Amino acid sequence: MKIDIHSHFFPKISQQEAARLDVERAPWLATHGREGQIMLNNQPFRPVYDALWDAERRLEHLDEQQIDIQIMCATPVMFAYDVAIERALPWAQLMNDKALEMASANPQRLKVLAQVPLQDSDAACREASRAKACGHIGVQIGNHVGAKDLDHESLITFLTHCAREEIPVLVHPWDMMGGADRMKKWMLPWLVAMPAETQLAILSLILSGAFERLPRNLKLCFAHGGGSFAYLMGRVDNAWEQRDIVREDCPQKPSSYLDRFYVDSAVFDPRALQLLVETMGADRVMLGSDAPFPLGEQQVGHLVSHSALPEESKRQILAANARSFFSLA
Template sequence: MTEANQRIDMHSHFYGGGLLETLQSRTERPYLRTREDGALMMVAMNDEFEFTDQYHDHRVGLAEMQACGLTHRMLTFPGALGVELLPVDEIAGAISEYNTYLAHLTKSTNGALIGLGGVPLADMDLACAEVTRMRRDLGLPGFILPSNYFNSLAEAEELRPLLEAANEYGCLIMLHPGLKVDEPLPPRPGDNVQYRLSAIDLQASAAQVALTVILSDMLDEFPNISFQVVNLGGTLPFIFERMESIARHRTPNDPFPTDRLRRLWYDCASLGPRALEAAVKLFGADRVMLGSDYPIFKDDPHAHALVPADLGAAEKQQIAWKTAHDLFASLDALRAARIHTMEQVESPV
C-alpha cells in the first residue's frame, strides 16, 4: 500500500473492550437492555438505539472500513455516552481495561485501528494517572474529553491538572460533545428533537469549544497538546466573518484572532462536501481530517464528503491521510523525547 492510497478515519466510536459487560450490568442511564423481540438496546443520555455488533465488535467495523477503502480508523472511547462521568468505584477499572484493550487492538491489527482512550473524570488524580499510563506505557495517542468542560474559560480551568498531565508526553485530545461530572441533562426541545439537539445545538457547541481554546492561553501554555474539534468546528466556517466584524466595530484594537483557529485540528464526521470546502478555506487542508462518526453514521467519509468536494488533488490527499499521518508522527516524536529524557534522569551517565 502506498501513502497515496491511505485513507484515515479520525472520528469513530467503540463500545467494546470490557464496556459491554459494564453497561449490561447497569440499570440506570447509560445501560443496555434487551427488548422483547431480543434486540439489544442502548439506553443513552438522551435517547435509545439498537446496539448492533458494529458498536462493540471491532472485526465488524474493520471489515466494513476495508470494504469501502478506509485503511486506518481511530476508535475512540464513547464520550457522549457519559460513562467516564460515573463514580470511580463503578467505572475506573473498566476504563483502564478498555484503554489496555485499545492498545492491544493497535498491535493485533498492525496499526489499522488506532485507539483514543477515556479517563475517569470523577477523580482527577486517577484521571491524570491514566493519561500518563496511556501515553507512557500503552502508547495511545491521547484521549477524549466532554466538550462541556470547554464551554467557558472557568470550566476549562477545572481540568488544569489533566491538561498538565497530557502535555508531559504530548497528547491528542478530542473535544467531543458530552456532559461534565454531575451536570444535569439539558431540557429536551419540544419538537424535532433529533435535528435540534444532534445538529443545531451540537454544531453551535463545537464552535463554542474552539472559541474557548483559541481565546485562552491553552495553546501556548500546553504546546504539546493537539486539540481536535469535531464536525469541522461546527458553525465556525460560516460565522467567523461575523466575529471578525464584531471585533472590527466594537474592539478595533483587539481583532478576532482568526489565525489561531489554524492551530487546532478538525474532522469532517457526519458532514459533506460543501461544509468541507468552507472548512478548508478557513482552516487549511493541513488541519482537516476525514471522520465518519461510525457506527452512529455509516457513510464512507472519503466517498461521501471528500471525493465530491471542489478541492484540489493535493488538498484531497492532505485530508485523506497526510494531516492525520503528520499529527501522529509529531505525537510519537514528543512521546519518544519524553521517554528518552526520563531514562536519562533515571540512569545518568
C-alpha cells in the same frame, strides 16, 4: 490512502458490569446476533450493529470502505463525568483495556483513543499517561464537564499535561445544551445543539485567552468539522473588532488562533467542506467519519475524494495530516 480519525466503539458490557459504575444510568450493551441496543439501566438509548463491538466485523467494514487505518474512541455516553471518581476511574480503565483488546485483532489498522475521568484532572492525567504507555495513540474528551468549559483551570491543567506528554486530544461534543423542553424530537439535540457545543468549546479557548496559556505543541482536534465554527468565524472576528467585552481576555483577533487546532471532515456537504478548508487550511483538516453510526459518513472519504479540492489537499486530508497528528509510522 485513507485514515479515518473519528469512529466509535462500544464493548460488550453487561448490565451487571455497568452497575459497578451506576445502577440507574450506566450504559451497557444488549445484543441479538448482529443487532444491538445501548441500554441505560432498562431503557433503550440507541440501536447499533456489530461493527460497534465486533473487531472482525469492523475490519470487514474497513475493507468495504477502503479505509487503511481507523481510529476508534468511546461512544460519549460512556464518559461518566458525573460519577464519583472512585467509580469513574476504574470504569475508564476498563473501557480503555477493552478498546485495546478490540484493536488487537489488527493493531496496524485499528488504533484507539483513551477516555479519561475528566471530572478529576489529576486522575485524568494519570490515566492518559497509563493509556499511552499501554498503546493508545491519544485521548478523546467531551467538550465540557458539567458547567466547566475547556477554559476551566482543571481542564487547562489536563490539556497542558497532554501537550507535555505528547498525547493528541480529540474533543467530541456531548451532553448537549437546550434540554427536552425545546428539542423534544427530530434529533434536534444532535442537529442543533451538538454543532453549537463544538462552537462553544472552540470559542471558550480562544476568547478566554486559554490558548495564550496552553503550550503551542498541544495537538487538539475538534470533531464534526468544528461544528458551526467555520461558518460563524466572520461573526466572531467582527464582534472582537467592535466590542471591547469580546476583546477583554483575547489579545489577538480570534481567527489568528486557527493554527492552534484541527478539525475533522465530517460535514457531509461539498460546499461546507470547501468553506471548512478555506477557513482552516487543508493542513488542519483530517478525515473523520463518525462511523458506525447513522449520522456518520456512509461512504467514508467520498466527500473529500470527489470534491473540487486540489489533489494535494485531498492527500493531506485523507491521510497525511493524520499521520503527523497521531505520529503514525
